[in-house]
Amino acid sequence: MAALAFPCTIFQTQNRMDDYGAKDMRCGDLTEAQLKTHYHLLDVSTKANPYTLTKITPFSQPQSMFHGSRGEGEKISRQQCTNILFDEFRHLSQAFSVYGPYSHLIKQMITHMQRANGAPFRSMYLDSALREHIIRDNDSDNSTRLLLQAALKDNIDRENKIYPVKNKDKLRKAILKGKLPKFDRFQDNFNGMGITVHDTWATHITIKSLQIDNNRYRAVVHYQIQDHFGLDVDDISKFKFNQFRFFRIWFVLQRYNQFGFRPFMTNMEATIEITGTRNENEK
Template sequence: MAALQFPCTIFTTQNRMDDYSAKDMRCGDLTEAQLKTHYHLVDVSTRANPYTLTKITPFNQPQSMFYGSRGEGEKITRQQCAAILFDEFRLLSRLFSVYGPYNHLIEKMIGHMQNGNGKPFRNISLDRALKDHILYDSSRNSTRLLLENVLKNSINWEQQYIPTDKKDALRAAILQGKLPKFDRFQDNFNGMGITVHDTWATHITIKSLQIDNNRYHAVLHYKVQDHFGLDVDDISKFKFNQFRFFRIWFVLQRFNQFSFKPFMTNIEATIEISGERNDDQK
């Protein structure tokens, strides 16, 4: 039996990398009438009206006791309105990134949406968050721990290699677990839940494998991609629509008068695992 050659990609999700046709990657495709009628996005911002391009003051805010006493608000340009909405977008993001080493990321990513023109986004803090997630997940759903166990059982210890027909077993081990996602309780407050939360695509590769007598040492590489964008299913859910943060985000992305591009968030982590031959194989 032939030996598995490294690096070897042992797992890929059905969702593909760099899928710009995904629903949450659309932008500038909805009209004012659609936003208001289908998604109930009438009250978007407390600072500027994206439809009339006017500043909002206590005198032209419907909830205010002063509403209507001074007529319409000050007219502004589309660019000025977008800048005001992005500032409010950043301010509201602090509700979801209260503490921790990643709470600065959401403002960086909002700035990237504002100025990056859809270019992919990388940040060392995202890579560190992924690596920590993988290393500190000690649950039975941990892909790292599942791979540790299956790797030692896949090795031909006498000839010191992994046969190619064991590749399916390695993939099956990952399918038994849970891919690293930032949907834990702490991610609601540490900045990762709002920046990444779920993920779109994941590739897991064994970069190298060293077998010495009754021990092995492997280097694994996780490549994860998410989309910083909203689809219509997101904004149709009450848990998103109730927050002004998401209403502003959706309008900036999907309103045909703004059309700010969503982008790919690329995250990578390299970890090492090791194990020893089972006692019953000695």
């Protein structure tokens, strides 16, 4: 019987890694008229008008009863304007990142967007958040870790101490039954992960090694996950995004053809161990 060789990638999403052609990776592709007409982005910032490159004062804010009575605000350069918008962008992020070890990440990622010209982003905090999510998910119906554990237990050839090649697809099907790690839980609305990652774009799961001793087995499993720190037109068209100035500023900084700040790939990885026995009661 042929044995599965390791490392072996057992699952890949249809969305591919490093997909710079994705809709939310576009930048600098929309005009002022498109932003205003199609996406209703007239009131973008409380600090600076991105279209006229002027500072906004209490008298010049669109919602002010004195709007227009004192003329436009002070003229500023495009660089000064984007700096003001990014500062406001960071300030507004506090509403989505209230507590916890990941609360600082959103400001760090906004600054990365401002300065890194689209370079990929990595952080040990993202890797830690991913590993914690996988390890702490104890929902037997959704946890890819627990579903993979069950599939290994049921399909290992213990007599020959191998995992048969013919059973490889059962590992992929086990993962498909569950829910891939995403940061869309209730707590992610406040701990910084919901705003930095939330959903994910691509996931690869690889068994790096599998050791089988008598009735016990030990698998080392690696998760590689990638998300896009960018907005597409579907995002900004939804009220749940458009209602927040945070997302309006983000979209204009990314998509306005006078700015065009590049979105970027957010890379995360985690390695876990999955162990088990033939029967749950065996020690």
